[in-house]
Amino acid sequence: MAKPRVATTSLAGCFGCHMSLLDIDERILQLIELVDFDKSPIDDFKNFTGRCAVGLIEGGCCNEENVAVLRDFRAHCDVLISVGDCAIMGGIPALRNTIPLEECYREAYLEGPTVHNPAGRIPNDPELPLLLNKVYPCHEVVKVDYHLPGCPPLADTLWQALVALLNNQPLELPYELVKYD
């Protein structure tokens, strides 16, 4: 029987949740016995190759492309999991939600002490996705089935959740594996 497929992506996050997944260490070898990886930054599948049992989303939505990728994940995954505080709450990137975008641009591209910008340029190119005015958590954009909190969630949290899901077991995390930092 074909193994269930798992996809992962990082939206507006720091990749720390993917790093925490790698922190399952030698259990990675067990994991690849259990599942096949589909679209993910750690392999070379640029697009979904088929339907996935589980999609892991790190990071929230800070630009239009994040939204498109998230919707694509929802469309291809039976179970969608928000992994980490950015996906669940916007996290640190959402600190910009109280600040007008123009001020962020101004600081980075016009006023920083090492900026060399005689033309007063702000990056603006069809190749660059437009920023959203606010950073949104994933469940405000699509339906999300599970939330695994933490910045990042512990490797054991990710491991136990994945193994339970893939074995059709109820997801019951002990208290010490549920953390918000």
Add this chain to the structure above:
Amino acid sequence: MKRVVIEPVTRVEGHGKVTILLDAQGCVQQARLHIVEFRGFERFVQGRPFWEVPVLVQRLCGICPVSHHLAAAKAMDRIVGGEKLTPTAEKIRRLMHYGQFFQSHALHFFHLCSPDLLFGFDADPATRNVVGVAGRYPDLAVQGVMMRKYGQEIILRTAGKKIHGTGAIPGGVNKNLSLTERDELLKDLEKNLVWSRKAVHIAKEYTVAHLEELTPFGSFDSNHLSIVRADGALELYDGNLRAITPGGDKIFDQVDCQNYFGYLREEVRSWSYMKFPFIKALGPADGWYRVGPLARLNTCDFIDTPEAEAARREFTAVTKGRPNNITMAYHWARMIELLHAIEKIAELLHDPDLQGTDLTVSGERRGETVGIIEAPRGTLIHHYRVDAQDQVTMANLIVSTTHNNEPMNRAVQRVAEQFLSGNEITEGLLNRVEVAIRAYDPCLSCATHALGRMPLVVELRDAAGHLIDQRGRGVSAAALAAADALRPAAP
């Protein structure tokens, strides 16, 4: 007319996008690496209390959070007037930092890059990943995983958490290393030393065996920048700035990090959220430079640990003592640093200062501060101003991958010209573009601190600038107009 997209660039940390313009003859006219995300750290750090910053800014990056944690902590040491730390505090931080180098370099080499080296650039993308490596070379894959684990364990013992720890605080650290923790780490030390020697050997054998094809691959002469110790030794935690020309002449040397501002500038270009740093005295056209393992091995005079120094001598022999400008030599240089890191870890674990109890210092308060560190990917600069109410009023961050923006773009251009011009574009040829980018181990999470993240897409356009194929997301005219509205009026 045709357009090819690689989206996103994979097996790098973060996301990026490449666009390639072809003329009517199918020759590459322009190739660009776009950074497409922006997060706004420099603005939203303002107003936060300074003691919160070392914990906050490490969320720039989950791959090398320790680097941001320590660069910010070094800056905040000066705010509290405690730039000369106690021996325990400095050594705990150094141990944390070498642990970070060890895990990050192992991660990059084994998890992300080894498939290209082991299976070839044209291998089937379905197996060209760490799972494929585990299937064909299980011992090597396990070693890579266990080496990264060891680095992460060191970070856990010194910072309290493997990712986004809290070990460093302004003026010192919040814990020492207990004897129990030390003994735990000592158990796996020897094994990791052996594996590190083997990793250097693999990288060296690969580079030397393929020297003829690797030498021109995405390569070019460049300036190089890093910090070095006062005696010219490789230094990763605390030193002075040195920059050299492609031939090895010094552009500047032993510049106090607090004065970085007099030497470096960053150019803004419209097509990337990531700025383009350059050496001020040379200007934007000639002043760009490389950072990271290759640059560090080029700028330093020697390495102060014996095995890494021997490895460095073998490395410099290839270019007869002159700076090495071969892009693909980054991998070999990275493994030499991995060996240096484990030698330093061994030294530190045997140092009784790590069990000291004098953890913090303070002194006369300052309002402005710079913290510079060598992160695994290169020189990392954090610059802050703090007001009398303890709030940050200015933050300027030049992260490692940003320094390499121009070189990565040049590597993309070179490889595109070398392999795509006039050819049928195959997956394997496109992977070469990614191989050149991966050599820099770019951390696109860090690089997009200004606004974001970086999906790597390769696009081809025809001579008239029309997209030949549409796979990426489009940006509507209305959205562009909205972006235009954000543009501040010219001063």
